[in-house]
Amino acid sequence: MLDLRAQYASLASEIGAAIERLLASQHWILGAEGAALEKEIAHFSGARSGVGVASGTDALMLALHAAGVGPGDDVVVPAFTFIATASAVSALGARPIFADIESLTFAIDPTRLESRLTLKTKAIIAVHLFGHPSDMDSILETGKRRGIPIIEDCAQSIGASYRGRKTGSMGAFGCFSFYPTKNLGGYGDGGMILTNSEKDAYRLRCLRNHGQTDRYSSRERGWNSRLDEIQAAILRVKLHHLAEWTAARQKHALRYGNLLRDLPGIRAPEARPGYEHVYSVHTIRVEGGAERRERVQRHLASQGIASMIYYPLPLHLQPAYAALGVGRGELPESERAADEVLSLPMYAELTEDQIARVAAAVAEAARA
Ligand SMILES: *Cc1c(COP(=O)(O)O)cnc(C)c1O
Secondary structure (H helix, E strand, C coil), rough: CCCCHHHHHHHHHHHHHHHHHHHHHCCCCCCCCHHHHHHHHHHHHHCCCEEEECCCHHHHHHHHHHHCCCCCCCEEEECCCCCCCHHHHHCCCCCCEEEEECCCCCEHHHHHHHHHCCCEEEEEEECCHHHHCCCHHHHHHHHHHCCEEEEECCCCCCCEECEEEEEECCCCCEECCCCCCCCCCCCCEEEEEEECCCHHHHHHHHEECCCEEEEEEEECCCECCEEEEHHHHHHHHHHHHHHHHHHHHHHHHHHHHHCCCCCCCCCCCCCCEEEEECCEEEEEEEHHHHCHHHHHHHHHHHHHCCCCCCCCCCHHHHHHHHCCCCCCCCCHHHHHHHHHHECCCCCCCCHHHHHCCCCCCHHHHHHC
């Protein structure tokens, strides 16, 4: 799916030098590397401030808290996403309200969003799933009309843009993950929150460090959720290469798209006009349901080709959320996506030959 060793081989000396620098300084938490990375990611994404935290999940949790979400509140999230989008809501004692998605983009469907809002809704999380931006103008407009802040889950979308604006710069908060397999991945956990509000950035800096405004003085209850210096130093090296890696992913997606076009019952991902897709993963749809998809996946495996199902079960059908009482059939696009998606290998170092082999195997299976 991903060849992190190939990427490391091209970076080894730069990363080694960055780590040597830290070993010499012995400054591990909240230092110059983290502060520099915050500025660089904010600048890269067109937002005013960045606040480094311990993970993407923590980024969501702290952003939700800063947006005023707490026990008894509702937060709307798409039903088809990674579980962390909802578990960040649950961690604060709030309730995730699941909304259905659009079939083309896998993002929350703005036309069905309004019907999910109640008087208790305190935030909406828009997930730019697989690297394709959500329809932000419509979502922001709904939020504005109802006075509800929008939080962007950018864990899979660093560098993606919507009508010229980068993801993470449009909502009240943009939440990023640096989990090793993300488009910008560290060598451990990490995350960041972007915001255009200086005041919110200051509050988040306190919240991630036990609510401390000064040493041993806490204005409010906080967390220990800091991005450590070693991750920040590694991420700074990798950030220099991100644009070039993203361009390679986009080129690979184009190639895959040309090879998979016109196959019966196969739909390759595409970017909607005005949206820039960064292909965190390359997810096709195998139409006709989970059994046909399983046949395709088995055929790929028989040729030594990896594939993954992100995600096999929508959140409303997860045992963890059974108590919310949302049954099968209630969010049909999310359920159909869970039965049809299949992600193919995608990373910058992938070769044309490899893509051709994967596409040929998908074609054989699709025609069988
Ligand atoms: C990875 C991911 C997260 C969580 O990030 P972590 O750094 O693993 O906590 C949240 N949302 C989405 C959509 C993700 O893909």
